[in-house]
Amino acid sequence: MKNLLSMDEVSTTEIMQILERAAQFEAGEPSQLEKDYYVSNLFFEPSTRTKTSFESAERRIGATVIPFDAGFSSVLKGETLYDTVKTIQQSGIDAVVIRHKEDAYYEQLLGGLDIAIINAGDGTGQHPSQSLLDLYTIFKEFGRFEGINVTIAGDVAHSRVAKSDAVALTKLGANVNFVCPPEWQGEFDAHYDWDQQIETSDVIMLLRVQHERDAAYEGFTKESYHEQYGLTIDREKQMKDGAIIMHPAPINRGVEIDTTLVECERSRIFAQMKNGLFIRMAILEFILKGRG
Numbered sequence: 001m002k003n004l005l006s007m008d009e010v011s012t013t014e015i016m017q018i019l020e021r022a023a024q025f026e027a028g029e030p031s032q033l034e035k036d037y038y039v040s041n042l043f044f045e046p047s048t049r050t051k052t053s054f055e056s057a058e059r060r061i062g063a064t065v066i067p068f069d070a071g072f073s074s075v076l077k078g079e080t081l082y083d084t085v086k087t088i089q090q091s092g093i094d095a096v097v098i099r100h101k102e103d104a105y106y107e108q109l110l111g112g113l114d115i116a117i118i119n120a121g122d123g124t125g126q127h128p129s130q131s132l133l134d135l136y137t138i139f140k141e142f143g144r145f146e147g148i149n150v151t152i153a154g155d156v157a158h159s160r161v162a163k164s165d166a167v168a169l170t171k172l173g174a175n176v177n178f179v180c181p182p183e184w185q186g187e188f189d190a191h192y193d194w195d196q197q198i199e200t201s202d203v204i205m206l207l208r209v210q211h212e213r214d215a216a217y218e219g220f221t222k223e224s225y226h227e228q229y230g231l232t233i234d235r236e237k238q239m240k241d242g243a244i245i246m247h248p249a250p251i252n253r254g255v256e257i258d259t260t261l262v263e264c265e266r267s268r269i270f271a272q273m274k275n276g277l278f279i280r281m282a283i284l285e286f287i288l289k290g291r292g
Contacts, residue, residue: 002290003117004283005106006126007167014286015168019136021282022275031061031281037094037288040066042084043120044075044100049249049273050120050129054097057280063288066093082108089115094291095284116287124158129283130248131164133276135172137268138203140275141244145172151197153179153229154207154256157186161248162207177201179229181220193228198238205246206231206256222255231257236266244268 001014025031039058043051058065068088075084085096095116098105103123110117121127135145142148150169156162156178166188169176178190179197191197198204209225226232231245236258239245245257245267253259262269 001287003106003110003119004128004287005117005119007128007131007164007171008126010128010168012171015132015135015172018132018279018282018286019139021285022132022136022278023140025060025278025281026275031285033062033285033288037063037291038066038092039063039095039097039284039288040068040088040093041097041120042068042070042088042099044070044098045121047099047120049276050099050127053273053276054118054120054129054280054284057277057284060277061281061285061288063094063284066091080108081105082112085109085113085115085117089113094288116291118283118287121160123160124163125160126164126167127160127248128164129276129280130161131168132283133272133279134161134165134205134246134248135168136275136279137246137272138169138174138244141268142202145169145174148174148202149177149200150174150203150205151177151179151201152205152207153194153231155184155209156180156188156190156207157184158210159207161205162188165205181229194235198235199240201239202243203246204231204239204243205248206251207248208250209252209255222252226255226258230255231261233258233260236261236264239266246272249273 041054055065097118097120099120101123103125105122106117119128152162166176177197178188180190182192247269
C-alpha cells in the first residue's frame with residue numbers, strides 16, 4: 001500500500017494487518033522503522049483530533065515532522081495543491097498527510113509525484129484513518145465484524161466518516177444501517193426513525209451536524225433534531241446489553257447525543273480518540289516501510 005486514499009482501495013487483509021499492528025503499538029511494542037523518514041501535515045481545513053493524533057503518531061514511530069501552515073503558505077498566492085506538494089517533495093519529505101475541502105483532491109497528485117499521500121479527509125468524500133480507528137474500536141469490543149449490527153445516525157450525506165465506515169464494515173461482514181432525515185440520506189438507503197434500529201444495534205454511531213457544509217438543521221431546531229434523531233436518554237435505555245456508543249467528534253452536545261451520555265458506561269467516544277493514535281502509528285509505519 002503506497003498511499004491511503006479511501007477505504008475502497010484497502011483490502012480486508014490490509015485492514016486486519018493495520019489493526020493487528022495497532023494492537024501491538026498499544027501493547028508497547030516499538031516501531032520497526034529502520035531509517036529516518038520525514039512527514040508533513042497539510043491541513044487546509046480545521047482539525048483537532050486528526051492533526052494532533054497524526055503528529056503524535058509520527059513522533060512516536062520516530063519520523064521527523066516538518067511543519068506546514070496553510071495560512072502562511074504560497075497557497076494564499078495562488079499556488080496549486082499539486083505545486084505545493086511537489087515543492088514539499090523536493091525538500092526530501094517522504095509522506096504528506098492532507099485534509100482538503102475538495103472531494104478526491106488526491107487524484108490530481110497521483111501523477112508526477114514520488115511521495116506517499118495519506119488522506120486525512122477529502123471534502124464530503126472519505127476519511128480512511130478515522131474509519132480504521134472506528135474498526136479498531138469495534139474489533140476490540142466484539143472480536144469480530146461478521147454479523148455485527150452498526151447503525152450510523154445523522155448527517156449521512158455530508159459525512160466522509162459514514163462513507164468510509166459503510167465501505168469498510170460491509171467489506172468485513174458487518175450489517176450497516178442508517179438513520180437520518182430524508183434530506184440527509186445522500187447515496188444510502190436510510191430509515192427515517194429509530195424504530196427497531198435502537199434495539200437491534202450492537203453499535204450506535206452518531207454523526208455531527210455539519211454547519212460548515214450547509215447542513216444546517218433544515219426545518220429542525222436543535223431541540224427537535226435531538227428529540228427525533230439524536231441519542232436521547234430514553235433511547236439509550238432501549239439499547240441492547242453490551243451495545244456501545246460511538247461518535248467521530250467534535251460533538252454537538254444535546255444535539256446528536258444527550259450530554260450525559262457522552263462519557264457514560266456505553267460510550268467509546270474518547271476511547272476512539274485514544275485508539276486513533278495507535279492506528280495512525282500503524283498506518284504511517286505500514287506506508288513508510290513500503291517506500292523502503
